[in-house]
Amino acid sequence: MTQYYYAPASTGNFSAGFDLLGAAFEPVNGQVLGDVLAIRGECATTKLSLSGRYQHQLPTDSTDNLILHCYQLFQQRVGKTLPGLDLHLFKELPVGSGLGSSACSIVVACFAFNHYFAEPLSKAELLQLMAEAEGGVSGSVHYDNVAPSYLGGLQLMLPGSAHLCRNLPWFDHWQVVLSYPGTTLSTKAARAAIPSQLPLKTSIEFAAGLSRFVSALYCQDEVDAIAALHDVVAEPARALLMPELPALRQALTELGVAHVGISGAGPTVFALCQSEQIAAKAATYLASHYEKNQDAMTHICRLASAGARAVKDPTQCS
Incomplete structure (x- = not known):
């Protein structure tokens, strides 16, 4: 049975907090603004297919994709070889847009793998893995996209703290x-x-x-x-x-x-x-x-x- 996972778009910095503030957003009309990953089942070798509005912005070779890279990182962090997965990514965020596209793919992938395999990683361990994977794309490790995409809300990053980030209040009418x-x-x-x-x-x-x-x-x-x-x-x-x-x-x-x-x-x-x-x-x-x-x-x-x-x-x- 196919299992679907979703992660929302995010806005990093939010003007006042370079690398320290990030917010997750969703359209008020219910449209999907984020990435959806389907785990269709297990197979001999992990494979990935693609669709979605912004599929054309991804590498034509689906083996060169963040989703598969995250699966490798996830297995390394868990410390054991896992079965192959039949994966499908619905790419609904544009690449290089400032909406946390790479972070969104990383978050939905890591969350999906952790959920599918009965959560071998804690929430903090998973967030750390997401940030490290995002650092390989953006050039530095920062949490202001992965944290809100993973946790939702407006997140304040807490460097050096065991909490990593904290959910901030908001104004409901904004x-x-x-x-x-x-x-x-x-x-x-x-x-x-x-x-x-x-x-x-x-x-x-x-x-x-x-x-x-x-x-x-x-x-x-x-x-x-x-x-x-x-x-x-x-x-x-x-x-x-x-x-x-x-x-x-x-x-x-x-x-x-x-x-x-x-x-x-x-x-x-x-x-x-x-x-x-x-x-x-x-x-x-x-x-x-x-x-x-x-x-x-x-x-x-x-x-x-x-x-x-x-x-x-x-x-x-x-």
Whole structure:
């Protein structure tokens, strides 16, 4: 009997927390925005087939795929050879989009394998494995995509802590419009644009902004939370990679959008909206002014409170 597993899209950094904040999102209309992995059964040699809207962005050789790489890593971490699996990936996230595409594939794969084999790894061990696998793709180990995709919600990373991350409060009426133009931006290239060292002034501004944002969430001070959403680390360094951002921000601000930022490494942008009406206006504007080709998409989303999970139907994951 085929078993299906799903992991949602994620937005890393969330403006105020470079490498330290990440949120999982799902469209309010119930569409799938994430990856679905099917385990069809056991076989002599593990094999993978592909489908989905963004299948064409993956390597044509399905043996060169993160899903199979994760199965190798999972077996190494478990410490024994496991049976071959007949796998099928529904790729519903664009690659190099800033929506945690590689992290999503890694999360759904590792979660599925752990669930299928009766959970030999603890939640913390599994998250660590996911982060290490993601580090091989992006060039550094960080949790701000894998953690929310795995656990759901808005996650604050806790370097050095045994907890690894913590789920933060949110404002239930907030909606986030995610708009992907259809073009790609390499995570490694985007990270390379950021200087290896920051001036003391910038470091203090970053710490102050992140602290203010987290404090405002816990105090449920919406005005202060929005005011704290400034990216002083990644966005200034990536300005040349996303030259359309200032014009988009100005237009969306005039429509009442509370904040506009880069989703992860980009080129997807996110628009934080305080009402359904403003979100609808923002989505219409972005679909008309930011989408470039048939791969483009714009979704009105809510925070995905649940992360990776088993599902009954690959077309119904919300």
